[in-house]
Amino acid sequence: MYNKELESLPLDKLRNLQSDRLQIMLRRQYEHVPFYKKAFDEAGVDIKQIKRIEDIHKLPFTLKTDLRDNYPYHLSAVPESQFSRIHASSGTTGRPTVVTYTKNDLEVFSEVVARSLYAAGARPGMKIHNAYGYGLFTGGLGVHGGAEKMGLAVIPVSGGMTERQLTILQDFKPDVITCTPSYGQTLAEKCRERGIDVTKLNVKYAIIGAEPWTEAVRKDIETGLDVQATNIYGLSEVIGPGVSQEDVDEKGTGSYIWEDHFYPEIVDKDTKEPLPYGEEGVLVFTTLTKEAMPFCRYWTNDICTLHYDPNGKRTHIKMGDIKGRADDMLIIRGVNLFHTQVESVIESVSDLAAQYQLIVSNDGGMDKVKVKVEMKSACQDNYNTLSSARQSKLCTELQQKLSKNIKDTIGLSMAVDIVNCGDIPRSAGGKLNRIVDERK
Ligand code: DLL
Numbered sequence: 202m203y204n205k206e207l208e209s210l211p212l213d214k215l216r217n218l219q220s221d222r223l224q225i226m227l228r229r230q231y232e233h234v235p236f237y238k239k240a241f242d243e244a245g246v247d248i249k250q251i252k253r254i255e256d257i258h259k260l261p262f263t264l265k266t267d268l269r270d271n272y273p274y275h276l277s278a279v280p281e282s283q284f285s286r287i288h289a290s291s292g293t294t295g296r297p298t299v300v301t302y303t304k305n306d307l308e309v310f311s312e313v314v315a316r317s318l319y320a321a322g323a324r325p326g327m328k329i330h331n332a333y334g335y336g337l338f339t340g341g342l343g344v345h346g347g348a349e350k351m352g353l354a355v356i357p358v359s360g361g362m363t364e365r366q367l368t369i370l371q372d373f374k375p376d377v378i379t380c381t382p383s384y385g386q387t388l389a390e391k392c393r394e395r396g397i398d399v400t401k402l403n404v405k406y407a408i409i410g411a412e413p414w415t416e417a418v419r420k421d422i423e424t425g426l427d428v429q430a431t432n433i434y435g436l437s438e439v440i441g442p443g444v445s446q447e448d449v450d451e452k453g454t455g456s457y458i459w460e461d462h463f464y465p466e467i468v469d470k471d472t473k474e475p476l477p478y479g480e481e482g483v484l485v486f487t488t489l490t491k492e493a494m495p496f497c498r499y500w501t502n503d504i505c506t507l508h509y510d511p512n513g514k515r516t517h518i519k520m521g522d523i524k525g526r527a528d529d530m531l532i533i534r535g536v537n538l539f540h541t542q543v544e545s546v547i548e549s550v551s552d553l554a555a556q557y558q559l560i561v562s563n564d565g566g567m568d569k570v571k572v573k574v575e576m577k578s579a580c581q582d583n584y585n586t587l588s589s590a591r592q593s594k595l596c597t598e599l600q601q602k603l604s605k606n607i608k609d610t611i612g613l614s615m616a617v618d619i620v621n622c623g624d625i626p627r628s629a630g631g632k633l634n635r636i637v638d639e640r641k
Contacts, residue, residue: 203319203351204312207461208515215516219254219464222489227251227260230495233278236271237497254464257487258475262498265298268438273299279493289337290437297337300437301493307346309490310440313459314347317446320457321431322406323377325352330375330404332384333411334360338630339441340411344379347443353377360384360631363391374403379433381631382414382422383556389425390554390578390622399427406449408433410442412632413523413541416453417548418555432456434520438499439463439486445520454510455519462490465518466498467507470527478508483527484520502527504539529636531561533568536613540635543572543615546606552580552599558625559615562639571616572603573625581622 202208210218227248230237241248244261251259267276274281283303290298302310323329329348333340341359348355356373358366360380366388370378380388385407392399407422410433422430434456435444444463445456458465467482468475476482484503488496506521513519525539532538540559547553557574576584576599584592600617607615627633 202515203316208316208457208459208517210461210516212509212516215460216254218461219489220252222461223254223257223464223487224248224252226487226489226491226495227497229278229492230497234276234495236267236276240497257464257466257498260487260497262473262485262500263496264500265438265502268298268300269296272296274301276496277301277493278495279303284493286342288339288342288437288441298437300339303492306440306491306493309462310343310443311346311350313440313462314343314443315351316347316459317433317443318344318347318351318353318377318408320446320448321377321408321433322429322449323348323351323353323408327376328354328356328374329377329379330356330358330366330369330373332358332360332366332378332380332388332631333442334630336629339435339437340379340630343435343441343443344408360629363387367391367395367397370402370404371397376403377406377408378404378426378428379408381411382409382418383412383627383633384631385409385422385426385430386418386555387623389422393425394578394582399425402427404428406431408446410434411630413525413635415522415541415544415548415555417545419452421555432522434523436501436503438494438496439488439501440491444486448514451510451513454513455508455521457513457515457517457519458507460517462488464489465507465520467505470504478518479506481506481524484523502529504530531559531568531570531636533561533570533613536611538570538611538613542611543607546610547572547574547603549606550599550603552577553603553619554578554622556622556625556633558633558635558637560637560639563641568640569616570613571618572607573618573620574603575620575622575625578622 240261284301285304286302335341407428407430419430431447435442445458447456464487466485484501504524554575554577560571596619603617
């Protein structure tokens with residue numbers, strides 16, 4: 202463990218620490234953030250009466266719209282002169298979501314990322330190829346700070362320019378790589394295409410996150426780059442990457458949330474009531490140590506479960522995979538649909554990549570979903586050698602196969618559009634927007 206004392210703190214001590222930190226945080230919010238003073242007063246909460254973390258459910262939620270309404274700095278609890286960094290979300294419409302950090306916040310950020318990198322297999326003295334975007338996105342600089350704190354040599358590659366990334370992977374000999382899952386798959390595909398012998402690369406660990414992914418994606422990256430891949434989760438509003446991390450020896454059992462800094466709850470999407478551990482609902486976080494922008498019960502919109510793992514190395518709670526976003530859950534002709542369900546079906550067709558978009562429309566009153574999906578690069582290579590008649594035959598076969606598998610597994614009819622490798626646009630953070638809602 203990177204910080205054995207805190208990562209293995211007995212639960213009763215952890216609850217005491219969380220309770221102490223919560224009281225300080227609430228005072229900071231009440232005294233310095235007019236939005237929270239009003240929110241607590243309107244909810245009839247006397248923060249002096251909130252002495253234990255177990256009372257947290259009495260407090261009001263904070264929503265993403267609250268950040269937008271208080272753009273850019275009105276939720277900050279310190280004067281602007283105390284800001285050490287400002288990040289913003291990569292949102293495509295409207296005002297960006299702005300998050301501010303003090304010097305101490307950046308210390309905490311580095312601490313939780315260092316713990317995460319360690320859990321993923323990184324050790325001081327290693328080199329890390331950081332392919333998260335540097336800039337307003339928290340991925341690049343967030344991982345960078347934690348890696349430096351732990352004593353890794355950081356190669357600040359940032360996103361894109363895949364050819365250069367391949368050269369760096371071969372020549373700079375990093376032990377660890379961090380990137381989005383879709384970019385990890387792209388790198389794996391390109392290595393295969395170029396005939397790079399991945400067993401000769403030095404890279405041993407891939408730390409993958411910033412968007413949802415599945416076990417099939419893990420397998421693609423692990424075999425395609427000859428690494429052990431683990432999940433890193435986070436969001437800008439809570440700090441950035443490193444809110445939680447999967448341990449390399451405990452793959453598939455969830456990701457540890459660094460609970461001494463971020464207190465998680467799962468609440469029912471509709472009633473907003475807290476749910477017991479193990480039940481699926483919306484993940485909500487209270488930041489316990491942040492100074493510049495402390496958040497009370499921040500509604501992430503991410504859907505998952507929480508559980509304690511009696512067999513885990515650490516005492517902190519684990520979160521399961523993100524199933525989707527509460528606002529991403531589509532209801533198509535009465536069927537609840539997360540895009541990850543379609544992804545699992547796409548993975549059953551070996552020529553198709555998990556690079557896809559669901560385009561939702563409602564022509565003629567009925568909601569319809571079209572799946573736009575890229576061919577894998579091996580399939581693309583073969584496709585490029587075919588005559589146009591054989592090309593359209595191949596596309597039709599793939600369309601029919603995917604359409605049938607979707608109907609059989611999910612029970613919905615969806616049109617399928619097969620597109621070339623790399624044709625679906627990626628955002629600046631390297632993320633692929635899974636749902637395009639064209640409904641009026
Ligand atoms: O994506 C921070 C990050 C950077 C995490 C690098 C991991 C690695 P935002 O841009 O604010 O922050 O996006 C946050 O991305 O609410 C989730 O919906 C999604 N997300 C992040 N990590 C994961 C993950 C960064 N491991 C939003 N699995 C979150 C699934 C994830 N979804």
